[in-house]
Amino acid sequence: MTQFDSQVGFAILRHCAPVLGLEPHTDPETYLARRTELGVEEVNRRLLTASGVEHFLVETGYRGEELLDPAGMSAASGKPADEIVRLEAVAEQVVAEGTDAAGFSARFEAALWERSRTARGLKSVVAYRYGLDVDPEPPTAEEVTAAAGRWLRTGRSRVEDPVLLRHLIWKGVERGLPLQFHTGFGDPDVDLRRSDPLLLRGLIERVEPSGVPVMLLHCYPFHRNAGFLAQVYPNVHFDVGLGVNHTGARSAAIVAESLELAPFSKILFSSDAWGPAELHHLGALLWRRAMIRVLSGFVAEGEWSRAQAVRVAAMVGAENARRVYRLEKPRVTARR
């Protein structure tokens, strides 16, 4: 056994190997040797270019210093790349730079507006830090100050207090950009039972009057629940990003299940690529293969017209994101 003995591993050997000049279904050793031989820069360039992504939205809040930032992504791919700002990372930066409890809220707000000046959206990882079953109400100023004091006294860099996590979300809502939530599966520290997007119902209803789009990311295995939320709440959108990459040959089934209740204007493509450039290529390629397979099936069975299939693919693949994130023109351009 190797770590490649999984759907995502087989998908890399199948679809990324040819981009590196190897036969499909090569063995892991050959693949890794070739990767080393080409070097990171060339591998990134090849895989990012092959992905066919026209505009990247890059979330920079998790180990951002080890990864390409939007400018770096743009340089490597030759396409525009914009930023999604992680709320928790801003709060942790504020604390790292020094604040007292009473000053936390104002400093966070200022930092958030400054950090997100050119951003296209914000992101909450409350699913990782507490759970989506967080109280949906905004906390009071007194509660925030008290919670900030508790946090500062722990000396820990990581924000995990549910009062503060709620405060970050509500300050994010005030900021007015599309607000992403990690939902569904992810790294081992997620408690999957507490990452069902249905748990966000109270928050979605309270955010709705603000007009801020709520973007549910990944959602697997709760993507049908996400489809329900996208059907009944005008401000809810979702994708099955992470689920496409990690289910490989089964990703068409996941994409098909995401095309049930939700209006087609509320479903978005996402690669959820993080880290290796393989995930950018795979996320896009597997999604395209899945859409072709699923929508062609609808057409072959006489349920959809070909024109409808083409139109929905364009909506989910690009137009919905362009509209919700206002991607008319890139805000960040390559450094070189």
Added chain:
Amino acid sequence: MTQFDSQVGFAILRHCAPVLGLEPHTDPETYLARRTELGVEEVNRRLLTASGVEHFLVETGYRGEELLDPAGMSAASGKPADEIVRLEAVAEQVVAEGTDAAGFSARFEAALWERSRTARGLKSVVAYRYGLDVDPEPPTAEEVTAAAGRWLRTGRSRVEDPVLLRHLIWKGVERGLPLQFHTGFGDPDVDLRRSDPLLLRGLIERVEPSGVPVMLLHCYPFHRNAGFLAQVYPNVHFDVGLGVNHTGARSAAIVAESLELAPFSKILFSSDAWGPAELHHLGALLWRRAMIRVLSGFVAEGEWSRAQAVRVAAMVGAENARRVYRLEKPRVTARR
């Protein structure tokens, strides 16, 4: 984007357009214009007739005054149509007509028996009014009177007190007709987390000795859970009604998933049509297409015989409903 950009919208343009004399996959504007041109009565007649439904069971408790009643349905379709009585609507009628708290229970019981004299079943929408996680025990007479008093003092027309909702259910059980529960997805006011039919376990077990059939409606995305309940409890039946209409080209997948654990005698067809006549036609047509596709697949793969497939289609499509709802002969006939 239009409101037709969804599975149910595409299904209307595909399958209802030809019934109105248009090409399949027509555009929404043409469809709506043609609908207006034909007039409501002709549209209803065409779509209800095309549905192929042989016997309608019509629930009249939600905005019933705006919709065709069973006699109207029978007139428009040329088929028998019987009534399902919504428990909450009867309670609200009792209060609208005037009662005090102490008299509520007796008046409700009398009204229920009178209203359901020719009915084929009762329905609870506790999923909308509270949640399926309601206490499964019947409340005491004192609790009911106290809760009725609380309700009357609010001056609200809508019954939402869980004590009263439980009381309605248990009076419904005493009435002895098949008892439907809305489960799974529906309008935005349903909390999907609290509409999982598994939450009815305690109630199902307590109802079982009465012999009253418990009918789980819709169930999506919890239809596999419903299949489990139908397998282990003799009195439980289910359908995937609403889920068929709203998933359109994906409805075969939902129907397939409903054909797993449950004995075939416990699964029923339902259109869950409410409102536009399109949903009656679609609900029936998509279900038939789904059954043909799924059962033909079982036959083609060598798992089922053709005779078994035909027999199961007849059971789910008609015989199970005729048996459980005792539809030997119609009780309500057309007014004209």
Added chain:
Amino acid sequence: MTQFDSQVGFAILRHCAPVLGLEPHTDPETYLARRTELGVEEVNRRLLTASGVEHFLVETGYRGEELLDPAGMSAASGKPADEIVRLEAVAEQVVAEGTDAAGFSARFEAALWERSRTARGLKSVVAYRYGLDVDPEPPTAEEVTAAAGRWLRTGRSRVEDPVLLRHLIWKGVERGLPLQFHTGFGDPDVDLRRSDPLLLRGLIERVEPSGVPVMLLHCYPFHRNAGFLAQVYPNVHFDVGLGVNHTGARSAAIVAESLELAPFSKILFSSDAWGPAELHHLGALLWRRAMIRVLSGFVAEGEWSRAQAVRVAAMVGAENARRVYRLEKPRVTARR
């Protein structure tokens, strides 16, 4: 209607009938008559041999006296058969043989080691006796003695106290054999909501340092949740045993859904056969048919190579079990 009107019934008539010398899709009466005519011993021999199972792991804790024990299974099948010991059965045996509360823990531990001397694994049915939402912490010695006293005073043979159920699990972990958990659907006394394997998260994390493999059995309809656990926790494995038999013609869909997130080294075949020999044959045959259909699909769609498909089938079908349960050589041999 007959009790054969279900997926498992149709599968018996399809796949077991030929083993008994009948046409596929025979009728239930013919099938049952032929079964009587051949006699139990011959039916067992035919169906167990036809199953193609190379090594049986037999759990003996539920009505074991009515069933073939490992030696009997080995004799009937001509293959090695080893035992899985049910923790709760050992505790109940200890009480049946007589103990006081203070002596329970030591007697249980001694009995567990003696009973499992040649066993390949242990099993917990806490899902049936309480729920998987049991407190994950080991109870203290005082708590165990107090709980044992409560149990003894009830005079009941069945262990249901969550303190004792936890104690059994933790003594099982100390024993060091792979530890199976019933999860997902099963007999009517399981509360399906409380048998979601995600509820075991706390226990899995606490067991992880011991290196004891946690084996999640059945999992349906939560098999995607099980796949997530198998992906993120090194000690978690799972199967969809019971789900394959009981979904018959739909079992390929279940198997496909089990091949999403989890590394292929963490997925195991299981028939979950209990009772009639039909379930042994069906469990193995339907699983093979499902794997062939699903993996051939991956190959036909160009996602996997043929060699990868063959390798994964061998891993899931045999190698993973041989490795985790250390089945190099049989421990129990036939009596004759």
